[in-house]
Amino acid sequence: MLIIPAVDLRAGKCVRLVEGRLDRETVYSDDPVAVARLWEDQGARMLHVVDLDGAFTGSPKNWDIIRGILTAVRIPVQVGGGIRDMDVIDKLLGMGAARVVLGTVAIINPGLVVEACNRYGEAIAVGIDARNGKVAIEGWGVTAEKNTLELAAEMKNLGVVRVVFTDIWRDGTLQGPNLAAVEEVARATGLKIIASGGVSCAADLRALKKLEPLGVEAVIMGKSLYAGTITLREALIIGQEEAGVQVC
Structure with missing residues (x-):
């Protein structure tokens, strides 16, 4: 299972939000490019970069930082x-x-x-952000009248093969991922799933890893890495464990 550290950008800084709320923001670094390099140096094989200003306003705002990260690291960045x-x-x-x-x-x-899938294939993924089973959009500020399974099925029919599934109520809380919801989307759609939201410890990662046969191929980690509840090295070891074999 691929472990993907998150680098969330807001006002030029590396931050983490709780449940996507701007009033619950923690700034972890004034230099997001250095943070990206750190995760690469510690063994990350991919990074997840989110322009939060872009999510809230409707168009990316942190172009220079994104370009800086893409230039500074050698690993793939989504x-x-x-x-x-x-x-x-x-x-x-x-x-x-x-x-x-x-x-x-x-x-x-x-x-x-x-159009994007036709042009770029698997370089296109769709983020499905769930709040009480409904899809949240526009920086999670608006809840659409569509449930997550409906959207996932529609995206698959449009040519999408991979989704980033986030339970908003778990995001940044360190309360554990919504395993039932992740499993439901995986079983119902057959899509490749990148799970996001709530991971806090080794047990959470191992629980997600059990869903690998269903298509859960990766997990995005944010608050847990920045708060130090688990190290990236520990997470990477778990990600590489064989089924049923725990590495000390």
Whole structure:
């Protein structure tokens, strides 16, 4: 299972939010590029970069930092946050992003998802952000009248093969992932799943790892790494464990 550290950008800084709320923000670094290098140096094989300003406003705002991260690291980087037109997708992938994550646009303009998948294949993923089973959009500020399973099935029909599934109530809380919801999406859709939200410890990772046969291929880790409840080295070891074999 791939372990993907998150680098969330807001106002040029590396931050973490709790439940996506701006009033519950913690700033971890004034130098997100250095943070990205740190995770690479510690063994990360991929990074998840989110432009939170972009997610809230509808278009990416931290271009210079994103470009700096893409230039500074050698590992693949997936980028999300405010990506709502093809020009932005083209620009990010042209800058060297390995994958872009579409969110709000999957609800408001599914035709763009089709166009992007046709042009870029698996370099396109869709973020499905769940709040009480419904899909949240526009920086999680608006709850759409569509449930997560409906959106996942629609995205698969449009050509999407991979989704980033986040339980908003768990995000940044260190309360453990919503395993039931992750499993439900995986079983119902057959999509490749990147799980996000709530991971706090080795037990959480091992619980997610049991879902690998269902298509849960990766987990995004944020607060747990920044708060030190688990180290990246520990997480990477668990990610590489064989089924049924725990490495001390």
